[in-house]
Amino acid sequence: MSESADRYTAVELVRRWLALNLERFGIEYRDLEQFENSTMALAARCDVSGFLVDICVWDHAYCLDIMVYAQTSGALAYSAVGPCDDAMGVQERLASFAAWLSEI
DSSP states (O other), X not given: XXXXXXXXXXXXXXXXXXXXXXXXXXXXXXXXXXEESSSXXXXXXXXXXTEEEEEEEETGGGEEEEEEEETTTOOEEEEEOSBXXXXXXXXXXXXXXXXXXXXX
């Protein structure tokens, strides 16, 4: 995502990242929910290369949780959770996740 991240909400950044990277990493959606209550939130559950990926993002505090579990054992394989401070932090967390995905 080469455009300035500042003009996107956390949910928009994650939606765009998923759309751009579905094919690249062979991501398959199991579930995708968007909640419009007091804060915008998105929850995605995906399969990728033998792993179950749970992604939850909230516009409030640019919070992004990424949890990845091995499908065979249920063991936690990757975790990055909590507030990201700003749009750049969301992009950095997604870039770190992409780097991890590139190695599996």
